[in-house]
Amino acid sequence: MSDAPTPSRSHGRLSIAASLKPRVLMEEPARLAAAWRARIITLFPEAFPGILGLSLTGRALDEGKWGYDTIQLRDFGIGKHRNVDDTPAGGGAGMVLRPDVVGAAIETAQAGTPRDRALWPILYMSPRGKPFDQAMARRLAGAQGVTILCGRFEGVDERVLEHYQVEEVSIGDFVLTGGELAAQVLIDATIRLLPGVLGNQASTEEESFSHGLLEHPQYTRPAEWQGRAIPEVLTSGHHGKIESWRREMSEEITRARRPDLWEAHISQQKKGK
Structure with missing residues:
Protein backbone atom coordinates (compact mmCIF):
# COMPACT_ATOMS: atom_id res chain seq x y z
CA MET A 1 0.00 0.00 0.00
CA SER A 2 1.36 3.42 -0.92
CA ASP A 3 2.07 6.06 1.73
CA ALA A 4 1.48 8.89 -0.74
CA PRO A 5 -0.90 11.57 0.57
CA THR A 6 -4.50 11.30 -0.54
CA PRO A 7 -5.34 14.20 -2.88
CA SER A 8 -7.41 16.94 -1.30
CA ARG A 9 -10.62 18.04 -2.93
CA SER A 10 -11.35 21.31 -4.68
CA HIS A 11 -14.78 22.62 -5.56
CA GLY A 12 -16.20 25.55 -7.47
CA ARG A 13 -16.63 26.16 -11.19
CA LEU A 14 -13.11 27.56 -11.57
CA SER A 15 -11.38 24.54 -10.04
CA ILE A 16 -9.12 22.77 -12.50
CA ALA A 17 -9.90 19.24 -11.31
CA ALA A 18 -12.04 17.24 -8.92
CA SER A 19 -8.88 16.17 -7.07
CA LEU A 20 -6.41 18.71 -5.78
CA LYS A 21 -2.85 17.79 -4.81
CA PRO A 22 -0.65 20.16 -2.77
CA ARG A 23 1.40 20.86 -5.92
CA VAL A 24 -1.72 22.17 -7.64
CA LEU A 25 -2.38 24.55 -4.76
CA MET A 26 1.01 26.10 -5.40
CA GLU A 27 0.61 26.24 -9.18
CA GLU A 28 -2.83 27.81 -9.33
CA PRO A 29 -2.58 31.30 -7.72
CA ALA A 30 -4.77 32.63 -10.55
CA ARG A 31 -7.75 30.83 -9.01
CA LEU A 32 -7.46 32.95 -5.87
CA ALA A 33 -8.27 36.15 -7.71
CA ALA A 34 -11.31 34.63 -9.38
CA ALA A 35 -13.59 34.07 -6.39
CA TRP A 36 -13.65 34.03 -2.61
CA ARG A 37 -12.27 30.71 -1.42
CA ALA A 38 -12.12 28.68 1.78
CA ARG A 39 -9.31 26.21 2.40
CA ILE A 40 -10.41 23.81 5.10
CA ILE A 41 -8.01 21.64 7.09
CA THR A 42 -10.00 18.73 8.46
CA LEU A 43 -9.95 15.06 9.37
CA PHE A 44 -13.34 14.73 7.67
CA PRO A 45 -13.23 16.31 4.20
CA GLU A 46 -16.36 14.36 3.27
CA ALA A 47 -18.29 16.69 5.60
CA PHE A 48 -18.02 19.42 2.96
CA PRO A 49 -19.78 21.14 1.36
CA GLY A 50 -22.64 19.80 3.50
CA ILE A 51 -25.47 22.30 3.70
CA LEU A 52 -23.31 24.80 1.81
CA GLY A 53 -23.88 22.78 -1.34
CA LEU A 54 -27.64 23.39 -1.25
CA SER A 55 -29.97 26.25 -2.11
CA LEU A 56 -28.50 29.67 -2.89
CA THR A 57 -25.02 28.93 -1.53
CA GLY A 58 -24.90 25.71 -3.53
CA ARG A 59 -25.91 27.50 -6.71
CA ALA A 60 -23.30 30.17 -6.07
CA LEU A 61 -20.73 27.40 -5.60
CA ASP A 62 -21.69 25.87 -8.95
CA GLU A 63 -21.50 29.30 -10.60
CA GLY A 64 -18.01 29.91 -9.27
CA LYS A 65 -18.94 32.85 -7.03
CA TRP A 66 -17.06 31.07 -4.25
CA GLY A 67 -15.18 27.84 -3.84
CA TYR A 68 -13.47 25.61 -1.32
CA ASP A 69 -10.59 23.15 -0.99
CA THR A 70 -10.36 20.45 1.66
CA ILE A 71 -6.97 19.48 3.04
CA GLN A 72 -6.95 16.10 4.78
CA LEU A 73 -5.04 16.53 8.05
CA ARG A 74 -4.35 12.79 8.24
CA ASP A 75 -2.14 13.04 5.14
CA PHE A 76 0.42 14.89 7.27
CA GLY A 77 0.29 12.41 10.14
CA ILE A 78 3.37 10.80 11.67
CA GLY A 79 4.45 7.19 11.21
CA LYS A 80 2.79 4.12 9.75
CA HIS A 81 -0.59 5.00 11.20
CA ARG A 82 -0.33 8.70 10.34
CA ASN A 83 -0.90 9.86 13.91
CA VAL A 84 -2.05 13.48 14.16
CA ASP A 85 -2.27 13.81 17.94
CA ASP A 86 -0.46 12.97 21.17
CA THR A 87 -1.01 13.12 24.93
CA PRO A 88 -1.13 16.56 26.62
CA ALA A 89 2.13 17.85 28.09
CA GLY A 90 1.73 17.90 31.87
CA GLY A 91 -0.90 15.18 31.79
CA GLY A 92 -4.65 15.31 31.50
CA ALA A 93 -7.50 13.75 29.59
CA GLY A 94 -7.80 13.51 25.84
CA MET A 95 -5.35 14.13 23.03
CA VAL A 96 -3.86 17.25 21.43
CA LEU A 97 -3.20 17.87 17.73
CA ARG A 98 0.56 17.94 17.09
CA PRO A 99 2.18 21.20 15.94
CA ASP A 100 4.37 19.50 13.31
CA VAL A 101 1.32 17.86 11.74
CA VAL A 102 -0.89 20.95 11.80
CA GLY A 103 2.00 23.16 10.72
CA ALA A 104 2.63 21.05 7.61
CA ALA A 105 -1.06 21.19 6.73
CA ILE A 106 -1.15 24.97 7.15
CA GLU A 107 1.94 25.37 4.95
CA THR A 108 0.19 23.41 2.21
CA ALA A 109 -3.07 25.30 2.62
CA GLN A 110 -1.31 28.67 2.46
CA ALA A 111 0.58 27.93 -0.75
CA GLY A 112 -0.06 30.74 -3.22
CA THR A 113 -2.13 32.85 -0.82
CA PRO A 114 -1.34 36.45 0.20
CA ARG A 115 0.99 36.79 3.20
CA ASP A 116 -1.13 39.67 4.49
CA ARG A 117 -3.50 38.16 7.09
CA ALA A 118 -6.08 40.86 6.30
CA LEU A 119 -6.33 39.47 2.77
CA TRP A 120 -6.24 35.80 3.80
CA PRO A 121 -6.81 35.07 7.52
CA ILE A 122 -6.01 31.72 9.11
CA LEU A 123 -8.80 30.72 11.50
CA TYR A 124 -9.15 28.03 14.12
CA MET A 125 -12.67 27.16 15.25
CA SER A 126 -12.39 27.14 19.04
CA PRO A 127 -14.79 27.73 21.98
CA ARG A 128 -12.21 30.04 23.55
CA GLY A 129 -11.99 32.22 20.41
CA LYS A 130 -13.39 35.63 19.64
CA PRO A 131 -17.17 35.46 19.20
CA PHE A 132 -18.17 35.27 15.55
CA ASP A 133 -20.58 38.03 14.57
CA GLN A 134 -21.90 39.87 11.55
CA ALA A 135 -19.07 42.38 11.63
CA MET A 136 -16.53 39.57 11.39
CA ALA A 137 -18.49 37.97 8.56
CA ARG A 138 -18.31 41.26 6.64
CA ARG A 139 -14.57 41.47 7.30
CA LEU A 140 -13.99 37.93 6.05
CA ALA A 141 -16.17 38.54 3.00
CA GLY A 142 -13.89 41.44 2.16
CA ALA A 143 -10.83 39.16 2.11
CA GLN A 144 -9.75 37.03 -0.84
CA GLY A 145 -10.40 33.89 1.16
CA VAL A 146 -9.68 32.11 4.44
CA THR A 147 -7.92 29.04 5.72
CA ILE A 148 -9.91 27.26 8.45
CA LEU A 149 -8.49 24.68 10.83
CA CYS A 150 -11.15 22.31 12.14
CA GLY A 151 -9.97 20.97 15.48
CA ARG A 152 -10.69 17.65 17.16
CA PHE A 153 -9.93 16.05 20.52
CA GLU A 154 -8.75 18.47 23.26
CA GLY A 155 -7.45 21.10 20.86
CA VAL A 156 -4.23 22.01 19.09
CA ASP A 157 -0.72 22.71 20.36
CA GLU A 158 -0.51 26.40 21.27
CA ARG A 159 2.82 26.86 19.49
CA VAL A 160 1.35 26.33 16.03
CA LEU A 161 -1.34 28.94 16.72
CA GLU A 162 1.30 31.45 17.76
CA HIS A 163 3.71 30.69 14.92
CA TYR A 164 1.15 31.14 12.15
CA GLN A 165 -0.76 33.99 13.82
CA VAL A 166 -3.91 31.90 13.81
CA GLU A 167 -7.10 33.73 14.76
CA GLU A 168 -9.31 31.71 17.10
CA VAL A 169 -13.04 32.06 16.41
CA SER A 170 -16.03 30.81 18.42
CA ILE A 171 -19.63 30.44 17.27
CA GLY A 172 -20.94 30.23 20.84
CA ASP A 173 -20.38 29.27 24.45
CA PHE A 174 -20.64 25.53 23.96
CA VAL A 175 -18.39 22.67 22.89
CA LEU A 176 -18.73 20.61 19.70
CA THR A 177 -17.00 17.33 18.89
CA GLY A 178 -15.13 19.05 16.07
CA GLY A 179 -14.80 22.26 14.12
CA GLU A 180 -16.47 21.18 10.89
CA LEU A 181 -20.00 22.34 11.76
CA ALA A 182 -18.64 25.60 13.15
CA ALA A 183 -16.64 26.13 9.95
CA GLN A 184 -19.78 25.65 7.85
CA VAL A 185 -21.62 28.22 9.97
CA LEU A 186 -18.80 30.73 9.48
CA ILE A 187 -18.56 30.08 5.74
CA ASP A 188 -22.33 30.35 5.24
CA ALA A 189 -22.57 33.66 7.08
CA THR A 190 -19.62 35.00 5.07
CA ILE A 191 -20.35 33.89 1.51
CA ARG A 192 -23.97 35.10 1.63
CA LEU A 193 -22.49 38.61 1.83
CA LEU A 194 -20.55 38.16 -1.42
CA PRO A 195 -21.93 40.00 -4.47
CA GLY A 196 -24.47 37.96 -6.40
CA VAL A 197 -24.79 35.08 -3.92
CA LEU A 198 -28.22 36.02 -2.57
CA GLY A 199 -29.33 37.92 -5.64
CA ASN A 200 -30.89 40.69 -3.53
CA GLN A 201 -28.36 42.90 -1.78
CA ALA A 202 -31.13 44.75 0.08
CA SER A 203 -31.97 41.61 2.02
CA THR A 204 -28.54 41.54 3.68
CA GLU A 205 -28.86 45.21 4.57
CA GLU A 206 -32.23 44.83 6.32
CA GLU A 207 -31.72 41.60 8.30
Missing part, protein backbone atom coordinates in the same frame (compact mmCIF):
# COMPACT_ATOMS: atom_id res chain seq x y z
CA SER A 208 -30.72 41.09 11.93
CA PHE A 209 -27.43 42.65 13.14
CA SER A 210 -26.87 44.68 9.95
CA HIS A 211 -27.56 47.91 11.87
CA GLY A 212 -26.79 46.61 15.34
CA LEU A 213 -30.41 45.59 15.98
CA LEU A 214 -32.41 42.39 15.67
CA GLU A 215 -34.74 42.15 12.69
CA HIS A 216 -38.36 43.30 12.87
CA PRO A 217 -41.22 40.74 12.58
CA GLN A 218 -42.09 39.50 9.10
CA TYR A 219 -45.53 38.68 7.67
CA THR A 220 -47.01 37.39 4.41
CA ARG A 221 -50.31 36.07 3.03
CA PRO A 222 -52.93 35.11 4.03
CA ALA A 223 -53.98 38.42 5.54
CA GLU A 224 -55.53 36.58 8.50
CA TRP A 225 -54.48 33.24 9.95
CA GLN A 226 -55.81 31.51 13.08
CA GLY A 227 -57.57 34.74 14.02
CA ARG A 228 -54.34 36.75 13.76
CA ALA A 229 -54.19 39.57 11.22
CA ILE A 230 -51.18 41.19 9.61
CA PRO A 231 -50.51 44.53 11.39
CA GLU A 232 -52.58 47.17 9.61
CA VAL A 233 -49.63 49.47 9.02
CA LEU A 234 -47.99 46.88 6.76
CA THR A 235 -50.97 46.88 4.40
CA SER A 236 -51.42 50.67 4.43
CA GLY A 237 -49.08 51.32 1.51
CA HIS A 238 -47.52 54.20 3.46
CA HIS A 239 -43.80 53.47 3.16
CA GLY A 240 -42.77 56.06 5.73
CA LYS A 241 -45.06 54.61 8.38
CA ILE A 242 -43.98 51.06 7.52
CA GLU A 243 -40.31 51.97 7.88
CA SER A 244 -40.99 53.69 11.20
CA TRP A 245 -42.95 50.68 12.50
CA ARG A 246 -40.22 48.26 11.51
CA ARG A 247 -37.62 50.39 13.23
CA GLU A 248 -39.69 50.54 16.43
CA MET A 249 -40.21 46.77 16.40
CA SER A 250 -36.48 46.14 15.89
CA GLU A 251 -35.67 48.37 18.84
CA GLU A 252 -38.35 46.78 21.04
CA ILE A 253 -37.24 43.21 20.26
CA THR A 254 -33.56 44.00 20.69
CA ARG A 255 -34.17 45.75 24.01
CA ALA A 256 -36.19 42.78 25.32
CA ARG A 257 -34.18 39.86 23.96
CA ARG A 258 -30.61 41.12 23.67
CA PRO A 259 -29.89 43.83 26.23
CA ASP A 260 -26.19 43.52 25.39
CA LEU A 261 -26.86 44.53 21.78
CA TRP A 262 -29.22 47.27 22.90
CA GLU A 263 -26.62 48.81 25.19
CA ALA A 264 -24.03 48.68 22.41
CA HIS A 265 -26.53 50.30 20.04
CA ILE A 266 -27.30 53.13 22.46
CA SER A 267 -23.59 53.64 23.10
CA GLN A 268 -22.92 53.86 19.37
CA GLN A 269 -25.70 56.40 18.92
CA LYS A 270 -24.23 58.58 21.67
CA LYS A 271 -20.83 58.45 20.00
CA GLY A 272 -22.43 59.46 16.73
CA LYS A 273 -23.83 62.59 18.35
Whole structure:
Protein backbone atom coordinates (compact mmCIF):
# COMPACT_ATOMS: atom_id res chain seq x y z
CA MET A 1 0.00 0.00 0.00
CA SER A 2 1.36 3.42 -0.92
CA ASP A 3 2.07 6.06 1.73
CA ALA A 4 1.48 8.89 -0.74
CA PRO A 5 -0.90 11.57 0.57
CA THR A 6 -4.50 11.30 -0.54
CA PRO A 7 -5.34 14.20 -2.88
CA SER A 8 -7.41 16.94 -1.30
CA ARG A 9 -10.62 18.04 -2.93
CA SER A 10 -11.35 21.31 -4.68
CA HIS A 11 -14.78 22.62 -5.56
CA GLY A 12 -16.20 25.55 -7.47
CA ARG A 13 -16.63 26.16 -11.19
CA LEU A 14 -13.11 27.56 -11.57
CA SER A 15 -11.38 24.54 -10.04
CA ILE A 16 -9.12 22.77 -12.50
CA ALA A 17 -9.90 19.24 -11.31
CA ALA A 18 -12.04 17.24 -8.92
CA SER A 19 -8.88 16.17 -7.07
CA LEU A 20 -6.41 18.71 -5.78
CA LYS A 21 -2.85 17.79 -4.81
CA PRO A 22 -0.65 20.16 -2.77
CA ARG A 23 1.40 20.86 -5.92
CA VAL A 24 -1.72 22.17 -7.64
CA LEU A 25 -2.38 24.55 -4.76
CA MET A 26 1.01 26.10 -5.40
CA GLU A 27 0.61 26.24 -9.18
CA GLU A 28 -2.83 27.81 -9.33
CA PRO A 29 -2.58 31.30 -7.72
CA ALA A 30 -4.77 32.63 -10.55
CA ARG A 31 -7.75 30.83 -9.01
CA LEU A 32 -7.46 32.95 -5.87
CA ALA A 33 -8.27 36.15 -7.71
CA ALA A 34 -11.31 34.63 -9.38
CA ALA A 35 -13.59 34.07 -6.39
CA TRP A 36 -13.65 34.03 -2.61
CA ARG A 37 -12.27 30.71 -1.42
CA ALA A 38 -12.12 28.68 1.78
CA ARG A 39 -9.31 26.21 2.40
CA ILE A 40 -10.41 23.81 5.10
CA ILE A 41 -8.01 21.64 7.09
CA THR A 42 -10.00 18.73 8.46
CA LEU A 43 -9.95 15.06 9.37
CA PHE A 44 -13.34 14.73 7.67
CA PRO A 45 -13.23 16.31 4.20
CA GLU A 46 -16.36 14.36 3.27
CA ALA A 47 -18.29 16.69 5.60
CA PHE A 48 -18.02 19.42 2.96
CA PRO A 49 -19.78 21.14 1.36
CA GLY A 50 -22.64 19.80 3.50
CA ILE A 51 -25.47 22.30 3.70
CA LEU A 52 -23.31 24.80 1.81
CA GLY A 53 -23.88 22.78 -1.34
CA LEU A 54 -27.64 23.39 -1.25
CA SER A 55 -29.97 26.25 -2.11
CA LEU A 56 -28.50 29.67 -2.89
CA THR A 57 -25.02 28.93 -1.53
CA GLY A 58 -24.90 25.71 -3.53
CA ARG A 59 -25.91 27.50 -6.71
CA ALA A 60 -23.30 30.17 -6.07
CA LEU A 61 -20.73 27.40 -5.60
CA ASP A 62 -21.69 25.87 -8.95
CA GLU A 63 -21.50 29.30 -10.60
CA GLY A 64 -18.01 29.91 -9.27
CA LYS A 65 -18.94 32.85 -7.03
CA TRP A 66 -17.06 31.07 -4.25
CA GLY A 67 -15.18 27.84 -3.84
CA TYR A 68 -13.47 25.61 -1.32
CA ASP A 69 -10.59 23.15 -0.99
CA THR A 70 -10.36 20.45 1.66
CA ILE A 71 -6.97 19.48 3.04
CA GLN A 72 -6.95 16.10 4.78
CA LEU A 73 -5.04 16.53 8.05
CA ARG A 74 -4.35 12.79 8.24
CA ASP A 75 -2.14 13.04 5.14
CA PHE A 76 0.42 14.89 7.27
CA GLY A 77 0.29 12.41 10.14
CA ILE A 78 3.37 10.80 11.67
CA GLY A 79 4.45 7.19 11.21
CA LYS A 80 2.79 4.12 9.75
CA HIS A 81 -0.59 5.00 11.20
CA ARG A 82 -0.33 8.70 10.34
CA ASN A 83 -0.90 9.86 13.91
CA VAL A 84 -2.05 13.48 14.16
CA ASP A 85 -2.27 13.81 17.94
CA ASP A 86 -0.46 12.97 21.17
CA THR A 87 -1.01 13.12 24.93
CA PRO A 88 -1.13 16.56 26.62
CA ALA A 89 2.13 17.85 28.09
CA GLY A 90 1.73 17.90 31.87
CA GLY A 91 -0.90 15.18 31.79
CA GLY A 92 -4.65 15.31 31.50
CA ALA A 93 -7.50 13.75 29.59
CA GLY A 94 -7.80 13.51 25.84
CA MET A 95 -5.35 14.13 23.03
CA VAL A 96 -3.86 17.25 21.43
CA LEU A 97 -3.20 17.87 17.73
CA ARG A 98 0.56 17.94 17.09
CA PRO A 99 2.18 21.20 15.94
CA ASP A 100 4.37 19.50 13.31
CA VAL A 101 1.32 17.86 11.74
CA VAL A 102 -0.89 20.95 11.80
CA GLY A 103 2.00 23.16 10.72
CA ALA A 104 2.63 21.05 7.61
CA ALA A 105 -1.06 21.19 6.73
CA ILE A 106 -1.15 24.97 7.15
CA GLU A 107 1.94 25.37 4.95
CA THR A 108 0.19 23.41 2.21
CA ALA A 109 -3.07 25.30 2.62
CA GLN A 110 -1.31 28.67 2.46
CA ALA A 111 0.58 27.93 -0.75
CA GLY A 112 -0.06 30.74 -3.22
CA THR A 113 -2.13 32.85 -0.82
CA PRO A 114 -1.34 36.45 0.20
CA ARG A 115 0.99 36.79 3.20
CA ASP A 116 -1.13 39.67 4.49
CA ARG A 117 -3.50 38.16 7.09
CA ALA A 118 -6.08 40.86 6.30
CA LEU A 119 -6.33 39.47 2.77
CA TRP A 120 -6.24 35.80 3.80
CA PRO A 121 -6.81 35.07 7.52
CA ILE A 122 -6.01 31.72 9.11
CA LEU A 123 -8.80 30.72 11.50
CA TYR A 124 -9.15 28.03 14.12
CA MET A 125 -12.67 27.16 15.25
CA SER A 126 -12.39 27.14 19.04
CA PRO A 127 -14.79 27.73 21.98
CA ARG A 128 -12.21 30.04 23.55
CA GLY A 129 -11.99 32.22 20.41
CA LYS A 130 -13.39 35.63 19.64
CA PRO A 131 -17.17 35.46 19.20
CA PHE A 132 -18.17 35.27 15.55
CA ASP A 133 -20.58 38.03 14.57
CA GLN A 134 -21.90 39.87 11.55
CA ALA A 135 -19.07 42.38 11.63
CA MET A 136 -16.53 39.57 11.39
CA ALA A 137 -18.49 37.97 8.56
CA ARG A 138 -18.31 41.26 6.64
CA ARG A 139 -14.57 41.47 7.30
CA LEU A 140 -13.99 37.93 6.05
CA ALA A 141 -16.17 38.54 3.00
CA GLY A 142 -13.89 41.44 2.16
CA ALA A 143 -10.83 39.16 2.11
CA GLN A 144 -9.75 37.03 -0.84
CA GLY A 145 -10.40 33.89 1.16
CA VAL A 146 -9.68 32.11 4.44
CA THR A 147 -7.92 29.04 5.72
CA ILE A 148 -9.91 27.26 8.45
CA LEU A 149 -8.49 24.68 10.83
CA CYS A 150 -11.15 22.31 12.14
CA GLY A 151 -9.97 20.97 15.48
CA ARG A 152 -10.69 17.65 17.16
CA PHE A 153 -9.93 16.05 20.52
CA GLU A 154 -8.75 18.47 23.26
CA GLY A 155 -7.45 21.10 20.86
CA VAL A 156 -4.23 22.01 19.09
CA ASP A 157 -0.72 22.71 20.36
CA GLU A 158 -0.51 26.40 21.27
CA ARG A 159 2.82 26.86 19.49
CA VAL A 160 1.35 26.33 16.03
CA LEU A 161 -1.34 28.94 16.72
CA GLU A 162 1.30 31.45 17.76
CA HIS A 163 3.71 30.69 14.92
CA TYR A 164 1.15 31.14 12.15
CA GLN A 165 -0.76 33.99 13.82
CA VAL A 166 -3.91 31.90 13.81
CA GLU A 167 -7.10 33.73 14.76
CA GLU A 168 -9.31 31.71 17.10
CA VAL A 169 -13.04 32.06 16.41
CA SER A 170 -16.03 30.81 18.42
CA ILE A 171 -19.63 30.44 17.27
CA GLY A 172 -20.94 30.23 20.84
CA ASP A 173 -20.38 29.27 24.45
CA PHE A 174 -20.64 25.53 23.96
CA VAL A 175 -18.39 22.67 22.89
CA LEU A 176 -18.73 20.61 19.70
CA THR A 177 -17.00 17.33 18.89
CA GLY A 178 -15.13 19.05 16.07
CA GLY A 179 -14.80 22.26 14.12
CA GLU A 180 -16.47 21.18 10.89
CA LEU A 181 -20.00 22.34 11.76
CA ALA A 182 -18.64 25.60 13.15
CA ALA A 183 -16.64 26.13 9.95
CA GLN A 184 -19.78 25.65 7.85
CA VAL A 185 -21.62 28.22 9.97
CA LEU A 186 -18.80 30.73 9.48
CA ILE A 187 -18.56 30.08 5.74
CA ASP A 188 -22.33 30.35 5.24
CA ALA A 189 -22.57 33.66 7.08
CA THR A 190 -19.62 35.00 5.07
CA ILE A 191 -20.35 33.89 1.51
CA ARG A 192 -23.97 35.10 1.63
CA LEU A 193 -22.49 38.61 1.83
CA LEU A 194 -20.55 38.16 -1.42
CA PRO A 195 -21.93 40.00 -4.47
CA GLY A 196 -24.47 37.96 -6.40
CA VAL A 197 -24.79 35.08 -3.92
CA LEU A 198 -28.22 36.02 -2.57
CA GLY A 199 -29.33 37.92 -5.64
CA ASN A 200 -30.89 40.69 -3.53
CA GLN A 201 -28.36 42.90 -1.78
CA ALA A 202 -31.13 44.75 0.08
CA SER A 203 -31.97 41.61 2.02
CA THR A 204 -28.54 41.54 3.68
CA GLU A 205 -28.86 45.21 4.57
CA GLU A 206 -32.23 44.83 6.32
CA GLU A 207 -31.72 41.60 8.30
CA SER A 208 -30.72 41.09 11.93
CA PHE A 209 -27.43 42.65 13.14
CA SER A 210 -26.87 44.68 9.95
CA HIS A 211 -27.56 47.91 11.87
CA GLY A 212 -26.79 46.61 15.34
CA LEU A 213 -30.41 45.59 15.98
CA LEU A 214 -32.41 42.39 15.67
CA GLU A 215 -34.74 42.15 12.69
CA HIS A 216 -38.36 43.30 12.87
CA PRO A 217 -41.22 40.74 12.58
CA GLN A 218 -42.09 39.50 9.10
CA TYR A 219 -45.53 38.68 7.67
CA THR A 220 -47.01 37.39 4.41
CA ARG A 221 -50.31 36.07 3.03
CA PRO A 222 -52.93 35.11 4.03
CA ALA A 223 -53.98 38.42 5.54
CA GLU A 224 -55.53 36.58 8.50
CA TRP A 225 -54.48 33.24 9.95
CA GLN A 226 -55.81 31.51 13.08
CA GLY A 227 -57.57 34.74 14.02
CA ARG A 228 -54.34 36.75 13.76
CA ALA A 229 -54.19 39.57 11.22
CA ILE A 230 -51.18 41.19 9.61
CA PRO A 231 -50.51 44.53 11.39
CA GLU A 232 -52.58 47.17 9.61
CA VAL A 233 -49.63 49.47 9.02
CA LEU A 234 -47.99 46.88 6.76
CA THR A 235 -50.97 46.88 4.40
CA SER A 236 -51.42 50.67 4.43
CA GLY A 237 -49.08 51.32 1.51
CA HIS A 238 -47.52 54.20 3.46
CA HIS A 239 -43.80 53.47 3.16
CA GLY A 240 -42.77 56.06 5.73
CA LYS A 241 -45.06 54.61 8.38
CA ILE A 242 -43.98 51.06 7.52
CA GLU A 243 -40.31 51.97 7.88
CA SER A 244 -40.99 53.69 11.20
CA TRP A 245 -42.95 50.68 12.50
CA ARG A 246 -40.22 48.26 11.51
CA ARG A 247 -37.62 50.39 13.23
CA GLU A 248 -39.69 50.54 16.43
CA MET A 249 -40.21 46.77 16.40
CA SER A 250 -36.48 46.14 15.89
CA GLU A 251 -35.67 48.37 18.84
CA GLU A 252 -38.35 46.78 21.04
CA ILE A 253 -37.24 43.21 20.26
CA THR A 254 -33.56 44.00 20.69
CA ARG A 255 -34.17 45.75 24.01
CA ALA A 256 -36.19 42.78 25.32
CA ARG A 257 -34.18 39.86 23.96
CA ARG A 258 -30.61 41.12 23.67
CA PRO A 259 -29.89 43.83 26.23
CA ASP A 260 -26.19 43.52 25.39
CA LEU A 261 -26.86 44.53 21.78
CA TRP A 262 -29.22 47.27 22.90
CA GLU A 263 -26.62 48.81 25.19
CA ALA A 264 -24.03 48.68 22.41
CA HIS A 265 -26.53 50.30 20.04
CA ILE A 266 -27.30 53.13 22.46
CA SER A 267 -23.59 53.64 23.10
CA GLN A 268 -22.92 53.86 19.37
CA GLN A 269 -25.70 56.40 18.92
CA LYS A 270 -24.23 58.58 21.67
CA LYS A 271 -20.83 58.45 20.00
CA GLY A 272 -22.43 59.46 16.73
CA LYS A 273 -23.83 62.59 18.35
